[in-house]
Amino acid sequence: xxxxxxxxxxxAISVLLFSFFKTNVASQTLSAYDIxxxxxxxxxxxxxxxEMEMQIIRPSWTRTxxxxxxxxGDDYSLVYIDHPPREKGQRFLKRQxxxxxxxxxxxxxIKIPPSMMMQSWMGSDLTNDDLVNAASIVxxxxxxxxxxxxxxxxxxxxxKMVPHEDAPVVWGKVLSWITKDGFLNLxxxxxxxxGELVNEEILDxxxxxxxxTIPTRYTMxxxxxDGYKTILKFKDIKFGIDIKDSFFSIQxxxxxx
Amino acid sequence: MKQLISIALLLTSIxxxxxxxxxxxxxxxxxxxxxxxxxxxxxxxxxHNRLNFSYDFSPSVLGVIxxxxxxxxxxxxxxxxxxxxxxxxxxxxxxxxxxxxxxxxSVMNVAVDRLWLDFxxxxxxxxxxxxxxxxxxxxxxxxxxxxxAYSYFDFDYPERPGIDGIRLQFFTGVASQLDGVVxxxxxxxxxxxxxxxxxxxxxxxxxxxxRLNDREWVTGMGWSGQIGDAAFxxxxxxxxxxxxxxxxxxxxxxxxxxxxxxxxxAEALYSSNLSGKAESLTEFIGRQASLFSSxxxxxxxxxxxxxxxxxxxxxxxxxxxxxFAAMAFPPTRAFYVGPSFEYxxxxxxxxxxxxxxxxxxxxxxTDIAAFQGAVRLKWFF
Numbered sequence: 250x251x252x253x254x255x256x257x258x259x260x261a262i263s264v265l266l267f268s269f270f271k272t273n274v275a276s277q278t279l280s281a282y283d284i285x286x287x288x289x290x291x292x293x294x295x296x297x298x299x300e301m302e303m304q305i306i307r308p309s310w311t312r313t314x315x316x317x318x319x320x321x322g323d324d325y326s327l328v329y330i331d332h333p334p335r336e337k338g339q340r341f342l343k344r345q346x347x348x349x350x351x352x353x354x355x356x357x358x359i360k361i362p363p364s365m366m367m368q369s370w371m372g373s374d375l376t377n378d379d380l381v382n383a384a385s386i387v388x389x390x391x392x393x394x395x396x397x398x399x400x401x402x403x404x405x406x407x408x409k410m411v412p413h414e415d416a417p418v419v420w421g422k423v424l425s426w427i428t429k430d431g432f433l434n435l436x437x438x439x440x441x442x443x444g445e446l447v448n449e450e451i452l453d454x455x456x457x458x459x460x461x462t463i464p465t466r467y468t469m470x471x472x473x474x475d476g477y478k479t480i481l482k483f484k485d486i487k488f489g490i491d492i493k494d495s496f497f498s499i500q501x502x503x504x505x506x
Numbered sequence: 507m508k509q510l511i512s513i514a515l516l517l518t519s520i521x522x523x524x525x526x527x528x529x530x531x532x533x534x535x536x537x538x539x540x541x542x543x544x545x546x547x548x549x550x551x552x553x554h555n556r557l558n559f560s561y562d563f564s565p566s567v568l569g570v571i572x573x574x575x576x577x578x579x580x581x582x583x584x585x586x587x588x589x590x591x592x593x594x595x596x597x598x599x600x601x602x603x604x605x606x607x608x609x610x611x612s613v614m615n616v617a618v619d620r621l622w623l624d625f626x627x628x629x630x631x632x633x634x635x636x637x638x639x640x641x642x643x644x645x646x647x648x649x650x651x652x653x654x655a656y657s658y659f660d661f662d663y664p665e666r667p668g669i670d671g672i673r674l675q676f677f678t679g680v681a682s683q684l685d686g687v688v689x690x691x692x693x694x695x696x697x698x699x700x701x702x703x704x705x706x707x708x709x710x711x712x713x714x715x716x717r718l719n720d721r722e723w724v725t726g727m728g729w730s731g732q733i734g735d736a737a738f739x740x741x742x743x744x745x746x747x748x749x750x751x752x753x754x755x756x757x758x759x760x761x762x763x764x765x766x767x768x769x770x771x772a773e774a775l776y777s778s779n780l781s782g783k784a785e786s787l788t789e790f791i792g793r794q795a796s797l798f799s800s801x802x803x804x805x806x807x808x809x810x811x812x813x814x815x816x817x818x819x820x821x822x823x824x825x826x827x828x829x830f831a832a833m834a835f836p837p838t839r840a841f842y843v844g845p846s847f848e849y850x851x852x853x854x855x856x857x858x859x860x861x862x863x864x865x866x867x868x869x870x871x872t873d874i875a876a877f878q879g880a881v882r883l884k885w886f887f
Contacts (some may be wrong), residue, residue, distance in 0.1 A: 258661055305824065312824065312853060334854050334886040344681065346707060354558075354665050356640040358708050360730035362737035364763040500677035504626055506527075506560075506568070 281392035296321040299486040308476035325497040342502040389416035403428040530557040533884035541878040550580030572620035579612035599670035610702040631675040636668040643728040647775040649755035650741040655802045669694040681705035695719040722747035736762040791876040810835035825850040839867025854886040
């Protein structure tokens with residue numbers, strides 16, 4: 250049996266969710282570290298339901314993935330793939346550090362090993378580093394408030410994040426633009442260890458999603474590759490949904506439709 | 507054939523009620539075969555369409571019907587005696603495989619391989635009808651897969667055949683379940699078995715036990731876990747026939763994915779019942795044709811006592827991936843190689859190539875014992 254490339258989508262999804270959570274809130278008066286920490290803590294114990302669309306765009310082709318995700322904190326998530334047709338119906342379950350994939354067409358449950366979680370998905374512009382280290386944005390980086398400036402009409406803090414020596418991070422540094430008003434993360438720049446800009450990430454289509462206003466579209470663009478980008482759009486998102494830890498079970502994974 | 511295509515097109519274009527879901531695929535695949543023993547060279551063309559339907563009767567009752575339609579034409583149908591009959595074979599309690607047309611060099615078959623009702627009753631799930639029961643944990647050989655043992659070499663039937671029976675799944679915890687299955691086949695032979703699957707120490711474990719085909723007792727266990735970041739899994743099954751020798755079938759394997767997405771896999775299989783003599787390779791190859799259309803036994807996962815497998819898979823680009831698999835059967839000098847490629851032409855259209863090649867090295871001269879090569883264009887809808 251071949252191991253499906255879809256396994257990796259789950260990683261991408263968890264990470265995207267997480268990167269979404271981690272960068273949305275900041276504080277005007279706290280230090281750069283506290284801003285990131287507070288943002289991290291604030292979003293971590295939240296539950297959510299979302300419908301997402303990911304587009305991988307290349308000069309000569311585009312591929313689209315659509316999925317629904319239920320998540321609780323950093324420990325629990327359940328993902329259902331709706332598109333493309335070949336992978337439709339596959340589900341992924343994460344409970345703490347363990348993950349499973351259920352493929353209904355062959356009635357097979359696969360336990361996903363850590364090495365498989367480290368891959369990027371379908372050559373999207375999300376790196377492995379994005380996936381595995383998303384959770385350590387607070388612990389693995391030093392944070393510094395560089396300056397304030399105006400971006401797309403918003404007054405923003407610019408925060409520089411440098412990974413610790415021993416952190417398993419490929420970036421040399423990351424710059425984040427966070428609005429003073431509303432703490433919206435509007436832009437991130439990812440630099441390699443020689444200080445070269447590798448990826449730029451644009452967060453826009455700012456919408457009120459119920460109890461908060463957030464950017465709903467993320468566009469990751471590798472700077473040295475013309476016509477390459479990955480877009481993640483939240484079609485629907487609900488925060489603070491009432492789900493128990495026991496919702497994230499193999500029974501629900503098998504019976505969801 | 508045109509009708510099939512129009513049905514497929516119709517399904518994608520009409521807006522079905524929310525309670526009904528429909529999908530499937532259609533593929534065209536020319537295949538070439540070479541068998542050394544008979545010095546046989548043959549080809550066939552397979553048009554393979556699959557249709558899946560499900561209907562939500564209520565939030566707790568779900569019905570599913572899935573079938574495959576195949577139009578096979580070429581020298582295999584023309585020259586192999588009984589080929590059409592082999593295509594039509596159905597080992598289930600109900601015969602739901604039908605040759606609609608059967609000409610001198612072509613055959614059109616419709617086979618229902620899933621037909622079940624699901625009932626969700628609290629922690630209990632009852633599935634009655636033709637279904638696939640997949641208890642495997644390993645990736646290539648599955649000794650615990652006592653209901654649906656399958657051939658690794660069939661690359662055009664990922665869904666695998668189903669069995670006729672009833673399955674109870676009782677969800678005992680968030681990551682554990684107790685299963686009970688009763689199966690009945692076309693000879694009215696009954697198989698019943700239970701499995702308990704649970705999670706402990708970041709491993710999934712399972713224990714199985716039951717009686718196969720009214721003639722042997724079976725017990726086994728399996729696991730899926732990790733060593734470091736690599737997946738580590740295995741399963742073994744002991745068979746105690748009423749007549750004959752006790753048999754152990756055991757498989758163990760691991761896989762590891764590198765950061766560049768290169769996936770390496772290795773697996774080993776031990777079958778105490780197999781001899782691994784040269785003639786058994788020929789028999790094994792001959793048996794593959796019938797395995798593709800019917801149910802196999804875990805006794806026949808390989809032809810040798812010891813089987814070793816290794817493979818690499820690599821996505822060269824997001825659209826093009828390749829894999830290379832090899833098997834060895836020590837101490838014989840026979841081996842197997844199976845390279846494959848897949849290219850995504852459009853969003854839902856994939857072009858694939860497959861090769862199955864057995865090399866018989868038991869004589870002084872290394873010789874290709876059997877070769878199967880195919881190119882497939884497949885559209886998912």
